[in-house]
Amino acid sequence: MFRKILIANRGEIALRIQRACREMGIPTVAVHSTADSDAMHVRLADESVCIGPPAARDSYLHFPAILSAAVVTGADAIHPGYGFLSENARFAEAVEAHGITFIGPSPDHMRMMGDKIAAKTAMAGLGVPLVPGSDGAVEDLDQARRVADQIGYPVLVKAASGGGGRGMKVAHTPGTLEEAWSIARTEARTAFGDDAVYLEKYLDRPRHIELQVLADSHGNVVHFGERDCSLQRRHQKLVEEAGSPALDAAARDALGAVVTAGLHKLGYRNAGTLEFLYQDGQFAFIEMNTRLQVEHPVTEMVCNVDLVREQIRIAAGETLGYGQSDIRFQGHAIECRVTAEDPETFMPAPGRVELYQPPGGLGVRVDSALYAGYVVPPFYDSMVAKLIVHAPTRDEAIARMDRSLLEFAIHGIKTTIPLHRRIIAAPDFRAGDYTIHWLERFVGEAALTKA
Numbered sequence: 001m002f003r004k005i006l007i008a009n010r011g012e013i014a015l016r017i018q019r020a021c022r023e024m025g026i027p028t029v030a031v032h033s034t035a036d037s038d039a040m041h042v043r044l045a046d047e048s049v050c051i052g053p054p055a056a057r058d059s060y061l062h063f064p065a066i067l068s069a070a071v072v073t074g075a076d077a078i079h080p081g082y083g084f085l086s087e088n089a090r091f092a093e094a095v096e097a098h099g100i101t102f103i104g105p106s107p108d109h110m111r112m113m114g115d116k117i118a119a120k121t122a123m124a125g126l127g128v129p130l131v132p133g134s135d136g137a138v139e140d141l142d143q144a145r146r147v148a149d150q151i152g153y154p155v156l157v158k159a160a161s162g163g164g165g166r167g168m169k170v171a172h173t174p175g176t177l178e179e180a181w182s183i184a185r186t187e188a189r190t191a192f193g194d195d196a197v198y199l200e201k202y203l204d205r206p207r208h209i210e211l212q213v214l215a216d217s218h219g220n221v222v223h224f225g226e227r228d229c230s231l232q233r234r235h236q237k238l239v240e241e242a243g244s245p246a247l248d249a250a251a252r253d254a255l256g257a258v259v260t261a262g263l264h265k266l267g268y269r270n271a272g273t274l275e276f277l278y279q280d281g282q283f284a285f286i287e288m289n290t291r292l293q294v295e296h297p298v299t300e301m302v303c304n305v306d307l308v309r310e311q312i313r314i315a316a317g318e319t320l321g322y323g324q325s326d327i328r329f330q331g332h333a334i335e336c337r338v339t340a341e342d343p344e345t346f347m348p349a350p351g352r353v354e355l356y357q358p359p360g361g362l363g364v365r366v367d368s369a370l371y372a373g374y375v376v377p378p379f380y381d382s383m384v385a386k387l388i389v390h391a392p393t394r395d396e397a398i399a400r401m402d403r404s405l406l407e408f409a410i411h412g413i414k415t416t417i418p419l420h421r422r423i424i425a426a427p428d429f430r431a432g433d434y435t436i437h438w439l440e441r442f443v444g445e446a447a448l449t450k451a
C-alpha cells in the first residue's frame, strides 16, 4: 500500500479523497493555491503545500508545482480527483516518470477516451452499441453530405476532442449542413486546437444514463449500475439518481454485461464511466470518462461501496476480491449539487458563509468543504455542497431529499437550494418523466412566469 498520497485537487473532492485515505491509514498531502490557504482540505490534511497563485493554470493545473510538492513531501501516489488534471494523459505520464503512481487508468487509455472518435471506434469493436454515425472522422463537407444522407437528418457534427457541449452543431436539413459543419469545425479548432469532427444521428429527446465500472490490474472488471444524469442545464448537472427511473434490472444487467466484457478485452484499469444516450429503449454509447465523477456518491449509497478506496487499492495493485454477483443494488439514491449561484439567474455568488447548518438523520450524506466563516473564492467551480440521500424506494428518497433541503441552511451567500426544492416538488420529476431537455424548459418557464 502507498506510504503517502498527494491529492491534486481542492474543495469537497479533496476532502472526500482525504477521508478515504484516513480510513485506510494513509497520510495525505494537500496542495492549494494562495486563494485556498483557509480551505477545509488544507486544514484537515496531514501536510500541505502552497503551489501557486489563484489562477488554476498557475496552481492546480501546474505540473511542475504539483510534482515538486509530491517529491519534497515523499508522496508515492497522486489522486487527481475530478476536473483539473484528472483526464490529462501527459500529466499521468509525468507522474509515472517521477516514480510516483497516478491513481487512475493508464495514460494510453486516458488518451484513447479523450479522443471521442478513438473511443467510439474501440467501443464498436467491443460490441458496445453506438449512435448511428460516421465511421471515424469526416474529412470534408462532401463526405459529411454522404454520411448525413445515409443516416438521415437531423444529424449532429461533433468535435473529436469535444466536451461540455462545445464544438457540437445540429443540422436539421441538408440545407443547414454546410453551416453546422463550418461552425463545429471552427469551434473545435479554437476551443481544442483540433478540428477533427465526426457525424452522428441527432437524438431529440434522450436521457443521459452512465454506467460506473471498476477494473483491477488482474483482469477483474465489475460494474456498479447506472446513474441518470439527465437533469442538467448548459451541460452542468444539477440532480443525479441511482438507479435511473427509466431502467429495470434486466436492462441494467444486459448493458453491464456487454460493457464489462468489453473493458476486460481492452485491458482497462481503475474507475471509469461510460456515457450513454437512452431513447426508445435503446442505449447508444457517446463518451467514456476516465476519472472519478462528481456524482459517484449516489452509486456508493446504492452499492454500499467506497469507490475512492477501491481506486486506491486498484492503483496499489490489489485485486478487487469480489465479482459481479457480489454487487447488490439496494434502494434508491438522489444527489443535489448545491452551487453558490443565484437560483434564478445562475449568476455566480461567491462570498462569506455566515452560517452553515447541514441536514442530518438516517440516509443523509453531505459532501462539502464549507464551514461557517469560510469565504467562497471566485476563481473556481461554484459547487459548494453535494446533498445525497438514500432510501429503500425512490418515493422515500424524494421525501428524504425534500426534508433535507428544508433543513439545509447556508447563509451569507446565494445558493441553488431553493431551485432544488422546486425541482424535487415538480410532478414530472416525481414521475421520473424527464429527458436531457426537461430542466432547461423548467427554469425557462419560471423566468417567463416572472416577467
Ligand code: MV4
Binding pocket: 131, 156, 163, 164, 165, 168, 200, 201, 202, 203, 204, 206, 208, 229, 230, 232, 235, 277, 286, 287, 436
Ligand atoms: C448527443 C445528443 C443528441 N444526439 N448526441 C452533449 C455533450 C456531449 N457529452 C454529448 N452531448 C449530446 N450528444 C446525439 N447523437 C445530445 C447531447 C446533449 C446532451 C447529452 C447529455 C447530457 C446533456 C445534453 C444536453 C444537450 C445535448
